[in-house]
Amino acid sequence: IPDILTTLSKFDHPSIGKLYDNVDPLHDLKELLQESIADDPPISVKEGGLIQDGFHEQLDDYRYASKNGKQWIAELEQRERTETGIKSLKVGYNRVFGYYIEVTKANLRHLPEGRYERKQTLTNAERFITPELKERETMILEAQEKSVELEYELFLEVREKVKAYVKRLQQLADQISRIDVLQGFAQVAESYQYVRPEYREQRVVDIRQGRHPVVEKVMQEGTFVPNDIYMNEETDVLLITGPNMSGKSTYMRQLALTAILGQMGSFVPCQSASLPVFDQIFTRIGAADDLVSGHSTFMVEMLEANHALTHATENSLILLDEIGRGTSTYDGMALAQAIVEYIHGEIKAKTLFSTHYHELTSLDEQLERLKNVHVRAEEYEGNVVFLHQIKDGPADESYGIHVAKLAHLPDPLINRATALLDQLENGPVKNEASTSPEEEEQLSLFVEESKPEKKRTMEPQASHIEKRLQSLDLMEMTPMDAMNELYQLQKRLKS
Structure with missing residues (x-):
């Protein structure tokens, strides 16, 4: 924390000063922890080694007794070897028998009589204890046991003292997290050329060369196509048409993300941005079902649309993507148009509404605050080229068959779909996909074949x-x- 505050103090700007002027670095808590808790404590709090030396006098005494007792044991072993002349003699310890002097059976004759008390017999050795060793054993073991117990008690006391700092710690955490978030915003803004948005009371959305902050980073450098988004006070609804995969959803999402980033205090990915303050953002994008609740994809779509229509205000932002896909064409088109009209007439929220129902583009003649825009695409040598550019006016077609071709559906299927589309748009055509006599008898979708001998009453x-x-x-x-x-x-x- 002191390092962070020192770094911030180097910035000569009043807004930076507000970030750290009232930060409490909790020096008293830091001193308490440094004096009491070991730098490298064990995982368990009941094994000792938790508390620093010098923190508690009684604990230091126990540790001294334990440490010097072990030194005394080492000296005892050397002394006994010298007095008995048994070089293999050793002093050991186990949890069951405590401390002992172990002598091999071959050397038992060298032990002086009367001073050694037999404690345990092994296959090749005997273990003994002396009155002096017994006395030291009691002192050492008591010191170790009492030391561990006292350490745990001291740890609990320190923990209780730390509780008194909870409120100050939470306030410090809040201040540091704010600094951390703003530092992240600053780094992103500088690295990816974000700009500071302007906020005005007028309900105007004016974003120049806006970008999607995530999509542009996962794409190859320089391949993301930026777009403007402009909705003046007289425009509430942008009706977006254009091919599949052309970027309609990305265009809608980047507006929402720009609004969220700006209102949370970040710069935004564009050349310039002038925005109103949105109170809520409602979205209906993508396809998902909720089978556990018995809701189909279309029902989920309708429930989400209803949530937006019920709770949105004129200060909200609504994004509706392909409403009406999960039912028949006329049902879907009717619902889509009714939703657009309801938003336009009742809610008056800023709304982006994308659709493949090109019939809806005529609504700009009836709804004065609705504007048509489309995503550009060009057809070149039988293939569609997505330009990802938003332009005024409606799109001329959806290029769905071209997208199917990009997905590598079988060529006969693509050819058949092309013929059927031409038949639907321009009237009956010959079924070119039929190759056998039986297949030639197949009827067109809506009219009878023109062969006299097979013609039936229309x-x-x-x-x-x-x-x-x-x-x-x-x-x-x-x-x-x-x-x-x-x-x-x-x-x-x-x-």
Whole structure:
């Protein structure tokens, strides 16, 4: 902590001074710990070696007795060897018998009579004790035992004293963590060319050359394409169209991340940024289910959309990505349009709404605070080139088949999908994917083939359903029969 405060004191700026002026380095706690706790204490608190020498007089006495007792044992061994002439004589210790003098049986005759008391017999040796050794043993073992007990008691006392510093420690931790976070912000800003955002009361989003802080770092250097995001006070909704994989989600996420970074005190990844203060950010991005709760992907999508629509205010930021994908085209399109209209008319929050429903792009003629933008892509020699550039206006197509081609789906499948797409967009075309006579008889999606001998009466599928419904006698049907009939009719409509 003193090193950190010394470093900060070198900066001549009032805002830096505010960071460390009131920092309490807790010198008294540091002194207590340095005086009491050993520099390298054991893992266990009940084995001794916890407390510093000189911290407690009684503990020092015990340690002196224990240490000098062991020195006395070593001197006793040397003296006994000299007096008896037995060079192999040794003084040892074990937990069961304590201290002993061990002599091999071949040397027992050299021991003087009367002074040695037999303690234990081994195969090749005898163990003895003398009155002098017995006295020293008691002193040494008591000193060791009392030393460990006293150390633990002293440790508990120190711990209780430290408790009194908890509030000051928590305040210090909070101050140091703030300094640490701001230091991280500063380092990132300097390393990756972040800029200081401006905040205004007007509800204007104006980001120039904005970048995604994570995506730009995992991509190769210089490959991330920055984009502007501009929403004046008269624009609440950006309706974003463009191909899959073109960068719509990245564009949306980078706005949210820029808002979060700025409001938490960081500089932001762009050339310049002018933002309002958002009270909340709501997102519906990606696909996920919650099978444990019985929620499909579409239900999760609707629940998350509802959460945003229920809790957002005009000061919120809403990001909705591909709403309506999990149901039929018309259902999804109707829900998507209704959600856009509700946000535009009721909530009035700044909203980025990406979609593949190109029909929604006409909403800019009806909703005055909605603006169309799109992600550029170009088709070159049958392949799509993603430019990742946001431009005004709607996209012309989604290039879904091109993306499927990039995913290396089988060529026959790609060719068939291309033919079907052309048929859906421009009317009936010849089924070029058919190669056998049987396959040539296959009908187009919505109309009959034009061969006279195989032509059938052109009658909308819905008319068959109407006739069947008219012929049903519902009052004579069981609920299960009615449900089965309804299922078959629905299945026929979808076929």
